[in-house]
Amino acid sequence: MAGALAHIRVLDLSRILAGPSSTQILGDLGAEVIKIEHPERGDDTRAWGPPFLDNPAMDGTAESAYFLAANRGKKSVAVDITSTRGSALIQQLVRQCDIVVENFKVGGLKKYGLDYEHLSAIKPNLIYCSITGFGQTGPYAHRPGYDLMAQAQGGLMSITGERDDQPGGGPQKVGVAAADLMTGMYACVSVLAALAHREQTGEGQHTDLALLDSQVAMLANQGMFYLVSEESPGRSGNAHATVVPYGTFPVADGEIALAIGNDSQFQRFCKVTGLVETGTDERFKHNRNRVANRDALLTQMGAVLVTRTRAEWLLALEEVGVPCGPINSISEVFSDPQVRSRDMCWEVDHPFRPKLKLVANPIHMSRTPPAPQGPPPLLGQHTTAVLGDLLSLTPSEIDELVAQKVIFCNPVVLAP
Numbered sequence: 001m002a003g004a005l006a007h008i009r010v011l012d013l014s015r016i017l018a019g020p021s022s023t024q025i026l027g028d029l030g031a032e033v034i035k036i037e038h039p040e041r042g043d044d045t046r047a048w049g050p051p052f053l054d055n056p057a058m059d060g061t062a063e064s065a066y067f068l069a070a071n072r073g074k075k076s077v078a079v080d081i082t083s084t085r086g087s088a089l090i091q092q093l094v095r096q097c098d099i100v101v102e103n104f105k106v107g108g109l110k111k112y113g114l115d116y117e118h119l120s121a122i123k124p125n126l127i128y129c130s131i132t133g134f135g136q137t138g139p140y141a142h143r144p145g146y147d148l149m150a151q152a153q154g155g156l157m158s159i160t161g162e163r164d165d166q167p168g169g170g171p172q173k174v175g176v177a178a179a180d181l182m183t184g185m186y187a188c189v190s191v192l193a194a195l196a197h198r199e200q201t202g203e204g205q206h207t208d209l210a211l212l213d214s215q216v217a218m219l220a221n222q223g224m225f226y227l228v229s230e231e232s233p234g235r236s237g238n239a240h241a242t243v244v245p246y247g248t249f250p251v252a253d254g255e256i257a258l259a260i261g262n263d264s265q266f267q268r269f270c271k272v273t274g275l276v277e278t279g280t281d282e283r284f285k286h287n288r289n290r291v292a293n294r295d296a297l298l299t300q301m302g303a304v305l306v307t308r309t310r311a312e313w314l315l316a317l318e319e320v321g322v323p324c325g326p327i328n329s330i331s332e333v334f335s336d337p338q339v340r341s342r343d344m345c346w347e348v349d350h351p352f353r354p355k356l357k358l359v360a361n362p363i364h365m366s367r368t369p370p371a372p373q374g375p376p377p378l379l380g381q382h383t384t385a386v387l388g389d390l391l392s393l394t395p396s397e398i399d400e401l402v403a404q405k406v407i408f409c410n411p412v413v414l415a416p
Contacts, residue, residue, distance in 0.1 A: 003030015004368035008195070011093055012036065012074065013081075013102035013114070015043040017147070017177050018211065019131050020070035021184035023101050026191065027073040028361040028370035034097070034386055035074040035377065036081065036090065039408035042379040043067060055352045063352065063376065072348065072358055073373030077387065078380035078408035085406045087112040089391070094119050094126065096390045099191055103131040106141045116206045125204040127194040129187050135210035145211050150179035154215025159222050162237040169235070183214040244290040245269075245301060248327060253309045259323040263287060268320045273304050350375040380410035 008031040012023040020035075020043070027033040037043055049064035077093075080086040091113060094100060100119060102109060109115045116128040130136060133145010151157050151173045161172030190207035198204060216223065225233045225241070233241055238257075240246035245266075248255045260266050263286055270279030278284055278300050283293040290297055305313065310326060317324040328336065334345055343360055350356040361370040387393045387407070401407045 001368065001371075003028070003370065003373075004365070006030035008032070008099065009097045010034065010099045010101060011090070011097040013090075013100060013104070013109075014131060015103065016045055017070055017180040018183040018187065018209075019101050019103040020045075021181055022129075022131070022187040022191070023074070024070050024072060025184070025188045025361065025370075026099070027373050028363075030368065030370075030373070031099075033074040033373075034093065034382075035071065035076050037076055037078050037379055039078040039080050039380065039405060042076070042078065043071070045070070046379065053350070053352050053356070061352075063350075063378070068356070068376045069359065071376040072346075073375075074377055075382035075386055076377035076379055076410075077383045078410075079383070080406050081109075081112055081114065083404075083406050085401065085404070087114060089387070089401075089406070090114055091119070091122060092391050093386075094123055097123075097126075098195070099127045099129065101129045101131070101187065101191070105144060106132055106136055120204060120206070123204070125198055125202055127191055127198065127204050127207070129191050129194075129207045129209065131183060131187055131209045131211075133211050135213060136208045140212070147177040147180040147211065148173055150183075150211035150215040154179065154212050155219055155222075156215055159219075159233055159235055161235045163235050166237065172235075178218070179211045179215045182218050183209055183211050186214050186217070239294075242291060243287060244294050244297060249301065249305050251305050251308060251310050251313055255327050256305075256310050256313055257325045257327055258317075261323065265322055266290070269317065269322045272316050272320055272322065273301070275300060275304060346372050348372050348375040351378060378410050380408040383407050383409045 005026060008026070010023055010026050010031050010033045012019065012033050012035045014020055014023065015037070023033050023035070035043075041047070045067040046064055048066040049062070051065045052062035053065065053068060055061035079089055081090055102114075107115070110118070113119075116126075116130070119128060120126050132141070133149065134140035134143055151160075152171070156178065157171040157173055160174060162169040164170060187207070187209045190209060194205050194207055222233050225231070238247040243259075243261060246259050246261070248257050258269075260269055266284070266287075267279050270276060278297070282289065284290050284297050308316075314324055314326065326332070333339055339345075342362075342364075344362065346358045346360045347355045348358060356375060358372065363370050384398055387398060387401075388395075393401075398407070398409065402409055
């Protein structure tokens with residue numbers, strides 16, 4: 001079954017995570033994604049390890065797990081875009097593509113003729129997506145940007161982690177590159193919207209995504225907390241500022257997560273746990289009052305929850321529809337029956353490992369479901385095929401470009 005974007009070709013000039021995660025989604029949805037990489041080192045994240053997926057047939061050749069996470073199904077074409085012939089090759093490829101995604105510094109591609117102004121002149125209906133730390137405009141536009149900076153400057157670290165007066169309190173980043181990944185999601189949405197506009201008008205356009213902007217947008221209800229109250233919310237650990245009880249709670253053999261979002265759920269919780277009087281106490285009957293009397297309630301709950309095991313509480317609470325769950329390790333996540341039933345782990349054949357497992361795309365569609373278009377590529381794995389098929393370069397022309405170090409064609413290609 002062809003993917004929803006099987007008619008689309010993407011030229012991916014991005015690296016690290018925000019751009020590659022965005023183009024990987026487009027690829028999962030069926031688009032052909034041509035990833036342009038430096039002929040010698042490739043995407044920076046190829047070296048971001050351990051762990052590495054080693055080549056069993058050749059010592060010293062490996063792919064990092066980080067790179068594998070965001071580049072499945074792409075075609076790797078290794079071209080030195082800083083050379084005159086290399087930038088000319090990219091311009092020729094653009095004529096055959098619908099979308100360009102790049103995450104160079106502002107103005108960084110202009111000197112190679114690969115900026116939006118130049119490429120849209122070559123292909124007027126081109127959709128060109130730029131991803132940077134701070135956007136194409138503003139006083140910080142020319143600063144480099146990484147996920148940690150966006151989480152810090154965009155306020156996420158100020159609301160993540162334990163309170164300053166608690167052990168381990170202080171600013172904390174999220175355990176994955178949240179700003180990068182959300183920027184990739186917003187970039188993907190912008191590209192799909194631009195495609196819809198192009199189908200109606202024939203017009204291409206430039207979309208401008210910034211890590212800082214995306215992080216500010218991610219503040220969501222916490223951002224609105226400030227805009228309504230003019231007070232900055234602080235860190236509250238695993239607790240919720242406006243919903244109680246909501247967080248992690250010690251039990252006899254570990255901890256469980258409870259997310260009680262309304263008063264009826266709270267009443268069922270009190271019945272199951274034997275806290276009948278607590279459920280009728282005016283201090284706790286309604287969420288507004290539970291927030292005001294948080295510490296008193298949590299003291300009563302804590303005394304009861306530690307009397308039974310995680311498995312016992314989860315079974316009892318699930319039976320009455322109280323939202324709860326285990327606090328899983330990553331290993332436990334991929335063993336979870338619900339995660340397994342939702343096919344959240346895909347398998348692809350990689351040159352270094354048959355049936356390589358990858359984290360799946362979470363989108364489920366009834367007619368055009370996403371699917372892996374192939375494994376993450378080796379550096380330069382598809383250089384010969386792409387330049388031959390799309391630009392009609394002859395083997396002798398490709399050999400000449402290799403000799404001049406304009407391109408790299410990987411000799412360790414074990415799979416198409």
